[in-house]
Amino acid sequence: MLTNRSVSELRGVGPSIAEKLSRLSIYNLxxxxxxLPLRYEDRTRITAISNVNTGQTAVLEGKIISARxxxxxxxxxxxxxxxxxxxxxLRFFHFxxxxxxxxxxxxxxxxxxxxxxxxxxLEIYHPQYENVSVSKPLPKTLTPVYxxxxxISQGRYRALIEQVLTILKVSPLIELIAEGxxxxxxxxLIHNPPVDADVTALIEGNHPVQRKLAFEELxxxxxxxxxxxDQINKQRxxxxxxxxxxxxxxxxxxxxxxxxxxxxxLLEINSDLSRNNPMLRLxxxxxxxxxxxxxxxxxxxxxxxxxxxxxMAPTEVLAEQHLGxxxxxxxxxxxxxxxxxxxxxxxxxxxxxxxxKNGSAQIIIGTHALFQKDVIFKRLGLxxxxxxxxxxxxxxxxxxxxxxxxxINPHQLIMTATPIPRTLTMTLYADMxxxxxxxxxxxxxxxTTTVLADTRRGAVIERIQSQCARGxxxxxxxxLIEESDVLESTAAEATLTELTKTxxxxxxxxxxxxxxxxxxxxxxxxxxxxxxxxxxxxTVIEVGVDVPNASLIVIENSERLGLAQLHQLRGRVGxxxxxxxxxxxxxxxxxxxxxxxxxxxxxxxxGFFIAEEDLKIRGPxxxxxxxxxxxxxxxxxxxxxxxxxxxxxxxxSEQLFETDNEKIDMLINRWTSIPEELxxx
Numbered sequence: 001m002l003t004n005r006s007v008s009e010l011r012g013v014g015p016s017i018a019e020k021l022s023r024l025s026i027y028n029l030x031x032x033x034x035x036l037p038l039r040y041e042d043r044t045r046i047t048a049i050s051n052v053n054t055g056q057t058a059v060l061e062g063k064i065i066s067a068r069x070x071x072x073x074x075x076x077x078x079x080x081x082x083x084x085x086x087x088x089x090l091r092f093f094h095f096x097x098x099x100x101x102x103x104x105x106x107x108x109x110x111x112x113x114x115x116x117x118x119x120x121x122l123e124i125y126h127p128q129y130e131n132v133s134v135s136k137p138l139p140k141t142l143t144p145v146y147x148x149x150x151x152i153s154q155g156r157y158r159a160l161i162e163q164v165l166t167i168l169k170v171s172p173l174i175e176l177i178a179e180g181x182x183x184x185x186x187x188x189l190i191h192n193p194p195v196d197a198d199v200t201a202l203i204e205g206n207h208p209v210q211r212k213l214a215f216e217e218l219x220x221x222x223x224x225x226x227x228x229x230d231q232i233n234k235q236r237x238x239x240x241x242x243x244x245x246x247x248x249x250x251x252x253x254x255x256x257x258x259x260x261x262x263x264x265x266l267l268e269i270n271s272d273l274s275r276n277n278p279m280l281r282l283x284x285x286x287x288x289x290x291x292x293x294x295x296x297x298x299x300x301x302x303x304x305x306x307x308x309x310x311x312m313a314p315t316e317v318l319a320e321q322h323l324g325x326x327x328x329x330x331x332x333x334x335x336x337x338x339x340x341x342x343x344x345x346x347x348x349x350x351x352x353x354x355x356x357k358n359g360s361a362q363i364i365i366g367t368h369a370l371f372q373k374d375v376i377f378k379r380l381g382l383x384x385x386x387x388x389x390x391x392x393x394x395x396x397x398x399x400x401x402x403x404x405x406x407x408i409n410p411h412q413l414i415m416t417a418t419p420i421p422r423t424l425t426m427t428l429y430a431d432m433x434x435x436x437x438x439x440x441x442x443x444x445x446x447x448t449t450t451v452l453a454d455t456r457r458g459a460v461i462e463r464i465q466s467q468c469a470r471g472x473x474x475x476x477x478x479x480l481i482e483e484s485d486v487l488e489s490t491a492a493e494a495t496l497t498e499l500t501k502t503x504x505x506x507x508x509x510x511x512x513x514x515x516x517x518x519x520x521x522x523x524x525x526x527x528x529x530x531x532x533x534x535x536x537x538x539t540v541i542e543v544g545v546d547v548p549n550a551s552l553i554v555i556e557n558s559e560r561l562g563l564a565q566l567h568q569l570r571g572r573v574g575x576x577x578x579x580x581x582x583x584x585x586x587x588x589x590x591x592x593x594x595x596x597x598x599x600x601x602x603x604x605x606x607g608f609f610i611a612e613e614d615l616k617i618r619g620p621x622x623x624x625x626x627x628x629x630x631x632x633x634x635x636x637x638x639x640x641x642x643x644x645x646x647x648x649x650x651x652x653s654e655q656l657f658e659t660d661n662e663k664i665d666m667l668i669n670r671w672t673s674i675p676e677e678l679x680x681x
Contacts, residue, residue, distance in 0.1 A: 002030035002164070002173065003669065010163050012156070020151040030173075030670070032164045033187050034635045036210070037144035039203050043112055044138055044195050050085035052122065057114045060088065060124075061132065067103045070119075078120060079103050081111060088115065089123035107133040141192040142199065161191050176663050176670070177216050177652065186212050205641055214637040218649040219656070220671035221634070223664050225430035226653060229280075232431065237278035237409050238381055240305045243270060246333055247300050253332060254293065256441065262290050265435045269298055269413065272433065273382075279411035282429055284420060285437035286607035287571025288444055291415050292322065294437075295384045296329050298413055303335055303362045307381025311365045312399060314387050316341050317511070317540045320521060322386070323365045325546075330363065340366035340375065343517045371399040379405075384413045417571070418564045421612045446605055447574040449582045451558075451598045460554055460583055461502055467552045468506050468533040474552040475572055476536045479560055495556075496536045506533040513540045539565065541572055548576030558584035558601075559594035563614040566601050593617060616640055635671065 005028055007013050007021055026032055047058040062083035070076050077100055079090040090111065092099070103109070113127030130136070146157050165188060172184040181189075186209035193202060201207040205214070251258065258266070265283065272279035285291045299309035311326075313319040323339055330337065338352045338361035355361035359378035364370065380403030403410030414432070425434055452460065464474050476499065478492040496510045509523045509532040526532045528547050535541075535550075539561075553573045558566060566584070574580040584598055600613045637645075656664050 002033070002167070002171070003028050005029045007032065007160070010160055012159065017152070017156075020149055023149045024147070024152075029164050029167065032160055033168070033191075034213075035146060036190055036636060037146050037202075039145045040142040040193060040197075040199050041112070041145060042195065043143045044140060046110075046138070048085040049081070049083050049088050052088065052115045054115055054117055054122065057112075059110065059112050059138070061108065061110045064090075064103050064106055064109055067100055069100075072119075078123075081109065089118055089120040090127050090129075091118060091120075091123050091125050093126070103129075106131050110136070141194055142197060144191055144193075165191060173670075174666065176667050177212075177219065180212055181209055183212065183216065185209075205636075205638060210636065211642070211645070214642045215645050215649065215652075216667065217634060217637045217671045218642065218645060219652050220667040221637075222430050222649050222653045223656065224668045224672045226657065227664065227668065229431040232280055233277050235278055235409050236407055237276060237411055238305065238307060239276040240270075240273040240301060240381075242274065243297070243301050244304050246304050246335075247297055249333060250297060250300050250329060254329070258293070259290065259437070259439050259441055261437045261439045262294060265294055265437055266297055268433070268435050269294070270301070273298070273301060273411055278409040279413065280432050281413055282420075282425075282432045282434045283413060283415045283437070284425075284434065285415075285417060286440065287417050287568060288440060288575055289417075289437040290441050291386075291417065291437060292325055293329075295322075295386070295413065295415065296326060298382060298384065299326075299363050300330065300333065300335065302382040302411075305381065307379050308356070308359065308361070308377055309363045309382040309384060310370050310377070310380055310399060310403070311363065311384040311386065312370050313365070313367060315513075315540055316343065316367055316517065317520060317524070318386065319365055319367050320517075320524070321546065326363060326365060335363060336361050338364045338366075340364065340369040341517065342367060342369050344369070371402060375402065377402055380410050382411045382413065384415065386415045387417065417568065418607075418611065421608070421615045445574045445577060445580050447570055447580045447582050449570065449584065449602045449605075451584045451586065451602050454556070454585045454587050457585065460585065461499070463583070464534060464552060464554070465503055465506070468503075471549075472552065472578060473527065473530065473532070473547065473550040474534050475541065475550060475554065476534060477541065477553065477555045477569055478536065478538055479555065479557045492536055492538050499534065499536060503534065507531060508534045508536060510536045511540065512538040539569065541569070546575055547572070549578070550575070551578045551580040552583070553581075554583045554585060556585050557587060558598060559586040559590055561597075563597050563600060563610050563617065566597070567607055567610050570601070570605075 006018075007026060007028060008015075008018050009029070013021070021027070021032075024035060026035055041057065043059050045059065046061045047056075049060055049062065052058055052060070060081060060083065062081045064079050065082045065087075067077060067079040070078050074093055077092040077095040079092075081088050081090055090113075108131070109129050110132045111124065111127040111129040113124035115122050115124055117123070118125075144158065144161070145154060146161075148154065148157055168184055168187065172182075173187075175182055175184075189197070189209050190202070190207075190213075193199070198207060202210065269279070269281060272281055283291055283294060295311060299311065302309045311319075311322055313322055319339075319341060323337065326337055336355070338355045340349070340352055340356075344352065352361070353374060353376070356364050357376045357378060364377070369375070383399055383403060385399075400410060400412065420429070464476070467474055476495060478495050492510060492512045496508060499506075500508050509527060511520055511523050515523075523532065523535070527535050527550075530549060550573050553570060555561070555566065555569055561569075570582045573582060582601075584601060586594070586598065590598070596613075596617060600610060604610055656667070
């Protein structure tokens with residue numbers, strides 16, 4: 001099998017080249033085959049110099065009749081190539097004396113490059129060239145150009161590909177999905193396409209041979225998740241008794257009716273928890289749809305069964321918001337809550353750890369601090385992860401392992417307010433059950449979004465003055481392109497100073513990630529109570545902050561943020577009955593992607609539509625948190641481009657599970673590299 005054969009077997013690959021190939025995630029011979037070209041060059045025919053046009057890329061052949069140094073703003077070497085039909089300049093800005101001498105000593109040279117207008121007329125800058133005084137045949141196929149890294153030239157990588165393609169003829173890959181062209185023919189064609197191949201389709205990834213490979217990879221991935229789901233179903237968990245009086249009392253005391261969608265989701269969760277294998281359920285819901293109450297009911301259900309619940313959130317502000325909400329709902333039921341974050345130290349932390357260990361705390365809320373080594377649960381039965389894409393899978397696994405005792409595993413409820421497009425859910429969460437809250441509670445108001453250049457900043461400040469004069473509150477969000485708490489905090493402090501001078505009659509507060517826990521809690525309490533009119537903030541308020549009286553949010557430098565984050569920030573308003581507005585300030589000039597993002601925000605409040613558009617613009621990486629995890633990376637498939645394959649992928653995967661488990665194993669081994677333990681989170 002090519003997967004078992006190291007790249008070190010190939011001629012010319014020593015430890016140094018092997019290390020460089022590893023930067024491209026290439027470790028074995030199959031990895032080399034699945035590293036596809038970016039584009040192709042036609043080097044199969046020689047063009048007469050007289051027929052070359054500006055902008056044309058061509059192979060030329062002739063004699064160097066002169067080579068001289070030129071001096072101007074930049075020193076260059078200008079050589080002149082001549083054939084029977086004319087002359088053309090070859091210009092080098094990076095060269096050596098030896099290169100100059102070798103060019104002049106060559107009888108016949110073949111060059112490849114793009115012609116452009118230069119100081120001497122038609123020129124080719126930095127052409128690739130070779131001595132062909134000894135006759136050398138032209139290639140018979142198009143020449144592939146690969147994504148490479150420092151130290152791996154195109155020529156070197158093509159030589160490696162040719163070695164592996166030769167091996168492939170002797171030891172072909174086993175055909176696992178026998179539909180259309182064989183996988184071996186497909187790989188030969190992709191790396192050495194004939195001159196008449198549809199190059200546009202190849203570059204765009206839509207050629208039938210690439211579609212075959214993408215389909216097989218997607219089937220392998222879907223099958224691996226189904227297989228892993230089957231493994232999870234063989235694990236054991238505590239099966240909960242049906243929800244009892246505490247859950248009923250919590251729902252009765254809320255002061256509002258649960259929506260039909262919330263009631264449906266609770267029934268799905270209760271059904272999972274009644275079984276003796278661990279729940280692994282993804283709960284999706286748009287901003288403000290009411291996921292937190294679902295989490296609270298599930299936590300109370302765990303308490304009724306004598307088990308602890310851990311709720312992990314990605315930021316202190318969101319974790320603190322959950323702490324306040326859970327205390328308000330659960331204190332009347334006599335349920336004790338522990339709080340852990342990175343900023344809780346010393347005796348306070350030790351007391352919280354003791355409450356978690358002895359079981360006097362039934363619900364534990366916190367940030368990444370929950371999976372640190374010194375956190376010991378008495379009997380952890382339910383894990384709730386909020387904004388799951390903000391955590392790497394290793395972090396989620398570390399928390400799960402804290403609840404696994406004597407092969408009894410905790411149940412897991414994974415929540416996200418960043419709606420995941422259906423195409424991604426079907427493909428990448430096949431190992432999870434999925435619930436969706438697809439309606440907003442009554443009383444939520446639609447948010448009107450305006451996109452303005454930052455030259456209109458003065459008018460926006462006047463609008464804040466007007467809103468606050470009517471007793472409403474507002475947010476002003478400061479963002480920077482650099483991911484730096486220090487820089488963001490500095491920008492927020494400067495904005496606070498400016499707005500305090502411009503709006504002297506308003507009470508203005510500040511919140512950012514570098515403030516102490518007590519300071520953040522104090523300012524958020526004042527804002528909720530209406531004692532602060534305008535809250536200047538960094539993106540720490542992105543999720544979880546719920547102040548119904550806030551009816552205006554201004555987001556500076558909005559062009560620098562992704563759609564998911566913009567939608568989350570906008571969700572801080574429109575949480576009450578008052579007409580609400582979002583102003584997206586941008587700095588000119590806007591790039592095309594930024595224009596597309598801001599137009600999507602202006603035209604829609606639907607988180608699921610926005611998620612689909614985000615997928616088209618950015619691809620799946622950010623939505624999935626795969627950049628953090630390093631898992632779920634596709635070699636060839638592209639979920640946006642290949643989404644039409646997904647229904648067939650599901651059908652084929654199910655067919656193979658019913659008829660050929662051996663092929664399933666071979667597909668998974670060929671295409672995937674997701675460690676089994678990571679699938680369990």
